[in-house]
Amino acid sequence: MQHCTPEQLALAALREPLPADDSAHLAGCEQCRAEVRSLQRSVDAVAVPQFAAAGAPVPPPPRVWEAIAAATGVTAAPRTADAPFAPETPAPAAREAEVLPFRSRRRPLLLVAAALVAGAVVGAGAVAVVQNGDDGEPVTAVALDPLADNDASGRAEIVVRDDGSRVVEVELDAPPLDDEYYEIWLIDRDVVGMVPLGVVRPGRQTFELPADLDLGEFPLVDVSVEPLDGDPTHSGVSVARGELET
Known part of the structure; x- marks a missing residue:
């Protein structure tokens, strides 16, 4: 198979x-889609939010095509709407959970495990089950407590939408x-398997949460600091964490 x-x-x-x-x-190759997701992490990290969303195509002015024709001797013209350059991209399939193994690049696993224990102790009283989410269904919320000497903190809430899909609001x-x-x-809980959300x-x-993801198996919500190196695995540097009640 040609990738x-x-x-x-x-x-x-x-x-x-x-x-x-x-x-x-x-659309049908998981290996290639995984490569694209890995590359998109760096793209999303450096994207300017105002320009990240796709906008309407802007046609080049006529002088661009005139210059191409003058330089090459070949008549050039933009394709019309009846003959676009590329076919319509098919709608993406439902997202599936991509479970990555833990491979620390900057800290030993022992330190991360110690941070996990510390985060669990600090955040033990901060977990709550919140009623009446966006669609009236019960949702789980958790405080994201800072780990070690970090300044990061926050809150994560699992919401079930009307169509049955789930999201985490951070x-x-x-x-x-x-x-x-x-x-x-x-x-x-063993800090072995992890699912990147973005x-x-x-x-x-x-x-958006993958449709096949069991939150009972992945209850720890973790915020990490990642370098711009294209590596999809966890850096081993967590700054905030909380455990969902499932």
Whole structure:
């Protein structure tokens, strides 16, 4: 099976349309989709929110095509709406949980385990079950307590929507980062398997939970500091954490 080229994976990470064959392959290949998700972490981390959302295409002025024709001797013209460059990208399938193993890159596992215990003790009284969520269903909420000497803290709430889908609403209070970014995770109690939910910034954000994710197996809500290195695994540097009541 021929996988997407690195160039096509990079375009997909930038949410650019792909040719029909590559788009069809990406829709059915978990390995390529995992590569795209890994690349998107760095893209999302450095994206300016105002420009991150896709906007309407802006056609180049006629002088661009005239210059191309003058330089190459080939008549160039933009494609019309009846003949777009790329086919419509198929709608993404329902998100499935991507469980990553813990591989610390900057701290020994012993330190992270110690931080986990400390976070559990500090936050033991901060867990609550909140009634009457957005659609009237009970939701679970937890305080995200700072670990060690970090200044990050916040709150995470699981909300069940009317259509049955689940999201986690996160309120993060943390100092800004220069060459790193915050990421939110759901982690098992053994700190072995973890599910990345996405890049989180100070303030309030909502993240969709995978449909097949069992919160009883991954009850720890964790905020980490990640370097811009493209590595999808947890850095081993957690700044805030809380345990959901499931």
